[in-house]
Amino acid sequence: MHEDAMPLDQIPLDHVVVTTTRDLDDLQHLFTRLGFNLTPRGYHTLGSANHLAIFSDTYLELLGQGNGTARTDLLSFGDGLTGVALRAADATRLHSRLRDAGGAVSETRDFSRPVAIARRDASFRTFTYEGAGLAGGRLFFCQHNTPDLVWRADDQTHPNGVTDVLEVVVLGDPAQRDPLALIPGTELDSADALRVGGAKIRFQQAAALQDRFKTAIVDAPPAPSLFGLVLAVQDLAKARKLLAQNGLIVTDTDEGFAVSPDQTGNVALLFTQRP
Numbered sequence: 720m721h722e723d724a725m726p727l728d729q730i731p732l733d734h735v736v737v738t739t740t741r742d743l744d745d746l747q748h749l750f751t752r753l754g755f756n757l758t759p760r761g762y763h764t765l766g767s768a769n770h771l772a773i774f775s776d777t778y779l780e781l782l783g784q785g786n787g788t789a790r791t792d793l794l795s796f797g798d799g800l801t802g803v804a805l806r807a808a809d810a811t812r813l814h815s816r817l818r819d820a821g822g823a824v825s826e827t828r829d830f831s832r833p834v835a836i837a838r839r840d841a842s843f844r845t846f847t848y849e850g851a852g853l854a855g856g857r858l859f860f861c862q863h864n865t866p867d868l869v870w871r872a873d874d875q876t877h878p879n880g881v882t883d884v885l886e887v888v889v890l891g892d893p894a895q896r897d898p899l900a901l902i903p904g905t906e907l908d909s910a911d912a913l914r915v916g917g918a919k920i921r922f923q924q925a926a927a928l929q930d931r932f933k934t935a936i937v938d939a940p941p942a943p944s945l946f947g948l949v950l951a952v953q954d955l956a957k958a959r960k961l962l963a964q965n966g967l968i969v970t971d972t973d974e975g976f977a978v979s980p981d982q983t984g985n986v987a988l989l990f991t992q993r994p
Contacts, residue, residue, distance in 0.1 A: 730813070730904040731916020733861045734771075734778045735884055735948060736802030737986050740794055743768055743783030746984050750781060752965045753983065754879025754958065757781070761832040761841075766790040769832075773874040774883045776917065779948075781984075799985030800945040801856040803887050805902070805915055810844040810862035813903075822901050823849040825859075834868045841868040850898045853889070854942035858899070879961055880953035882993055886912075886919045890936065891943025893922045932987045933970040934979045947987030949974070955992045 739746040747757060747770050755772040762768050768785040771778050782802075784790060796802075807813045810827055817824050824846055831842040844862040851858035863869060889896075893911035899920065900907065908914040912921040925936045928946060952958045952975075959976050962969050969976045975991035 729916065730805045730807065730860070730902060732777050732884060732887070732918035732920075733804040733806035733863075734780050735800065735887060736780045736782050736804065737799065737984055738793055738796050738801040739781070739783045739798050739984060740796075741783075741798070743770070743781065746770075746781050746783065749982070749984050750779075752962075752967065753978065753988070754877055754961050754965070755779070755881065756874065756877045758874055759835065761834070762786070763790075763832045764830045765828075767793060771869070771874070772877065772881070773870060774881060775875065777884045778869065779884065796857070797855050797985075799855075799980065800887075800947065803853075803856070803858045803920065803945065804845070804861040805858070807844075807860040807862045810846060810860055813860060814846050816903065817848065817901065820901060825849060837868055839865065839868060841865045848902065850901065852895070852898060852942055854940040854944040856945040879958045879990075881950045881958075881990070882953060883951050884918055884948055885951050885991065885994075886921050886949035887945065888928065888932075888947045888949065888987070888989075889920060889922045889943045890925060890928055890939055890946040891922045892924060895943045896920070896922045928987075931972065931974075932977045932979075932989055933972055934977065934987055945986075947980075947989060949989045949991060951993040952990050953993055955990065958990050 757770040762785045766785050766788040767790040770781045827846045829844050831840040834841050842864040845859050847857050847859040896913050899913050906914040912919045925939045955975050978988045980987050
């Protein structure tokens, strides 16, 4: 359903990562309040732990430290939206292609995590595109060796009605998206966005983001930084009512409603009606 039928030149959004350097329990509680149906905690062979909110073709990962050896790279990212993963059908071939084209890439890395309900391990191969130049975050590629252990129907329905990630929003000058154009299969979309499969990575400056998300931005970094997500929901009114009932402050926007970063572990969320 995913990699098996996907040519090398088609590289859609795979998932986004919200990281905590503190207690993963707290982040889990925040996103449960936000109406996400989270998977049980998984433990990576890298030393990290996660929960997933699985959507139709993407997912949101909550990532923190596991119980064993600390994963030190997470500490350098800080808290909030720190990762954008694009799906790779063949990470090894894509890695070679980007490197040969002059792209700055890390080495590939293989890891796994047990999936108790299936009594199998979900396994992955990833590498980072260091040329993206994101402050406090990373853009990387993820090859799923076992997609059936990730996209399970029981995990894809959420009380808030979210069905997919429509946009990853970057705080930065739209011209700063140019390094991403080296990635095969991406497509420039409007003056400030890059299309990755059915989703977009959009670069917007502080004034535009403050107006769009109705939230203040203080001390914007000079390099582009991951700011927020636009999420599609089945019923906008029901989603808004649920979050308000759960004690969250929701703010109406031109596209739907937003929840500020101070309520979400430092990621701005904009909920909009599914197209």
